[in-house]
Amino acid sequence: MKNIDFDANLSFKTPMGWLTIFSLNETLVQIEIIGSNNKGPCGNRVIPNYGKANVLTEAKKQILNFIDGKASKFTFKFHYQGTPFQESVWKEVCKVKYGRTITYSEIAEKLGNPGAARAVGTAVGSNPLPILVPCHRVVASGNKLTGYFAGEGVETQQQFIDLEKASARR
Secondary structure, eight states: OOOOOOSEEEEEEETTEEEEEEEETTEEEEEEEEETTSBOTTSOBOOOOBSOOHHHHHHHHHHHHHHTTSOSOOOSOBOOOOOHHHHHHHHHHHHSOTTOOEEHHHHHHHTTOTTOHHHHHHHHHTOSSTTTSOGGGEEBGGGBOOOOOSTTTHHHHHHHHHHHHHHHHO
16 A cells, blocks of 8 residues: 555445545545455555545445445545556546456557556556556456456456446346
8 A cells, every 4th residue: 555645544344355445635545455354465454444534434335336236436536646657547547438348558559658558557556546446447468367456466356347247237
């Protein structure tokens, strides 16, 4: 987890494992998918709740609806901050339709830099708001799952992809 400024956080259990969401001034600024074993990819444990923010209550509700396949859009306020390149990648990731996937190379091409697939992968891996900026929809060439660090790694990525495909068929 990247060091961020926040004034409240909320941890909660989901079918995908534990999530901790962080806010600053009633704006969601980070999501950490910790996983079902109560440890994140770097050994982080579930973080105790701190402070209160209405955006956290609303975000929890909407994220749980998303995981239950009942919603595909989020209406609460969120903000990400990165380098100009990271932000351009995250904007492209947000354009990927629910239930679909895109490759790192395809994003690099859309950004006008077809040789930048690895840099795109690094930017995707730095995404502070997984689920909202749906990095789980980004795959390697040949639709191979790789490099997903949230929760239980590519297992969590596959769960999100399967969830969206099943919901999109309804």
